[in-house]
Amino acid sequence: MQKRLDRYKILALCLFFIVGIGIFPQLIKADSHLSKQPIVIGLNADMSSGSAQAGESIKRGILVAIEELNQDGGLLGRLLQLKVADHRGIPARGRANVKKFAANSNVVAIVGGLHTPVMLAEKKALFDTGKVKIPYLTPWAAGTPVVDNPWIFRVSVRDEYAGPFLVEKALSLGYKNIAMLLERTPWGRGNEKSITAALKKSGMVPNTVQWFRWKITEAQVIQKLNEISKSQADVILLVANAPEGATVIKSLAKQPKEQRLPVISHWGITGGGFPERVGSDLGKVNLSFLQTYSFMNPTNASKARQFMQQAIQLFPEEIKSPADLTSPVGTAHAYDLIHLLARAIRQAKSADRSLIRDNLERLKRYQGLVRIYAPPFQAGQGRNHDALDVSDFNLSRFVFVNEQQGWVIQPVTAKAP
Numbered sequence: 001m002q003k004r005l006d007r008y009k010i011l012a013l014c015l016f017f018i019v020g021i022g023i024f025p026q027l028i029k030a031d032s033h034l035s036k037q038p039i040v041i042g043l044n045a046d047m048s049s050g051s052a053q054a055g056e057s058i059k060r061g062i063l064v065a066i067e068e069l070n071q072d073g074g075l076l077g078r079l080l081q082l083k084v085a086d087h088r089g090i091p092a093r094g095r096a097n098v099k100k101f102a103a104n105s106n107v108v109a110i111v112g113g114l115h116t117p118v119m120l121a122e123k124k125a126l127f128d129t130g131k132v133k134i135p136y137l138t139p140w141a142a143g144t145p146v147v148d149n150p151w152i153f154r155v156s157v158r159d160e161y162a163g164p165f166l167v168e169k170a171l172s173l174g175y176k177n178i179a180m181l182l183e184r185t186p187w188g189r190g191n192e193k194s195i196t197a198a199l200k201k202s203g204m205v206p207n208t209v210q211w212f213r214w215k216i217t218e219a220q221v222i223q224k225l226n227e228i229s230k231s232q233a234d235v236i237l238l239v240a241n242a243p244e245g246a247t248v249i250k251s252l253a254k255q256p257k258e259q260r261l262p263v264i265s266h267w268g269i270t271g272g273g274f275p276e277r278v279g280s281d282l283g284k285v286n287l288s289f290l291q292t293y294s295f296m297n298p299t300n301a302s303k304a305r306q307f308m309q310q311a312i313q314l315f316p317e318e319i320k321s322p323a324d325l326t327s328p329v330g331t332a333h334a335y336d337l338i339h340l341l342a343r344a345i346r347q348a349k350s351a352d353r354s355l356i357r358d359n360l361e362r363l364k365r366y367q368g369l370v371r372i373y374a375p376p377f378q379a380g381q382g383r384n385h386d387a388l389d390v391s392d393f394n395l396s397r398f399v400f401v402n403e404q405q406g407w408v409i410q411p412v413t414a415k416a417p
Helices: 002-035 052-071 091-103 116-127 159-172 186-201 218-230 242-253 267-271 274-284 301-314 328-348 353-360
Strands: 039-045 080-086 107-111 136-138 152-154 178-183 208-212 235-239 263-265 287-291 394-401 406-411
Touching: 039 052, 039 091, 039 328, 052 080, 052 267, 052 301, 052 328, 080 091, 091 107, 091 116, 107 328, 107 353, 116 136, 116 152, 116 186, 159 186, 159 235, 159 263, 159 287, 178 186, 178 218, 186 235, 208 218, 218 242, 242 263, 242 267, 242 274, 263 267, 267 274, 267 287, 267 328, 274 394, 274 406, 328 353
Parallel strands: 039 080, 039 107, 107 136, 136 152, 178 208, 178 235, 235 263, 263 287
Antiparallel strands: 287 394, 394 406
16 A cells, blocks of 8 residues: 555656646746846937927937947846837826836836926926836936936036026127027026026126017017017027927028027027928028037047947938938937946846936946046936036037038037127
8 A cells, every 4th residue: 555655656746747847948938038028218208299300319319329238238138128108298298108107117217308398397296296216317308407306317408507608609709789589488487597697697687588489470580589679689599499499590581681680599499300490591590509419520539430330220221421410419418328327227237226226326437429427427416417517518500511412510619700
């Protein structure tokens, strides 16, 4: 009887091992599948409305950085992947997109877009309330308060610095009577504050401040220009995105030549097919604008060559030379941000969002496209989470290039009017 029981035990053990041989590989395979889920980065930007060009430029920079990282084996043994959500410049859509990304455990960080009003709405409703805790990286939105939160990091312009830069450039060019033409949004109001403060330091006040809303018409712009003319201003500091900025320049081009005041603009006009919107009128107005980076005149030539080689391989139909990179600041900033994020993930040895956030503040020196970051960020928020300063700014123009049969952005040397 005992021998029979022992035989049954041996048989049961054999069956266990036979079945186990079939099951265990499946379990191992399932576990391996789980461990190889991609590390996802979310992009929340305007991809189809007035500033879609900026969204596409940011996307391009992210994809080039992801391609480089994946060719190097990815991060933590996992490949990186980009998921894109289109907010179309609408704050409610931006908030909904952030919530969806935050609910996906594979998403380690979100990259934002051009619009300061959208990011401020997301910050107020989701990040400041603690409803969402995920690193949010901005390669464009310049509003000063955008980074006033421990989870938000920026490689872009800070309007607190942009206003003084625009004023300094206007004064260095010999202008003495400054008018402001600003969009009526949090971004416009922030710039009005910083420009006025910069003028006050020089013992000046603006000759006039004119406001406009999105989708302003040429007739409405003409009214604003008439008020500026009455103020006896000799230059206009413009804060606008591409659709409204194009309407301003087209309206200005219709003025008699002696009444076409020069325009020094914030960079919002470069985010949405501005030259195409303006057309031949672009050559009739003395227009320059703020930028931080140019692939035509790169900060680090070898880094730019490395980027271009990858971009040409990745986008062979779109990109053949640096002149093809429209809205270049979005591309360069996004590229650098993804590599900074990758370094934080490696340093954290984890895809945990809190650890990544902490390690973004602990990064050391990194040679990026835009500059050497040493370090990019520090503990805290606000200015500590701004990687660029006024030393990264330049004044640029649209220049027509015959080879491309189109307008490209190039830095210029300031000259007296």
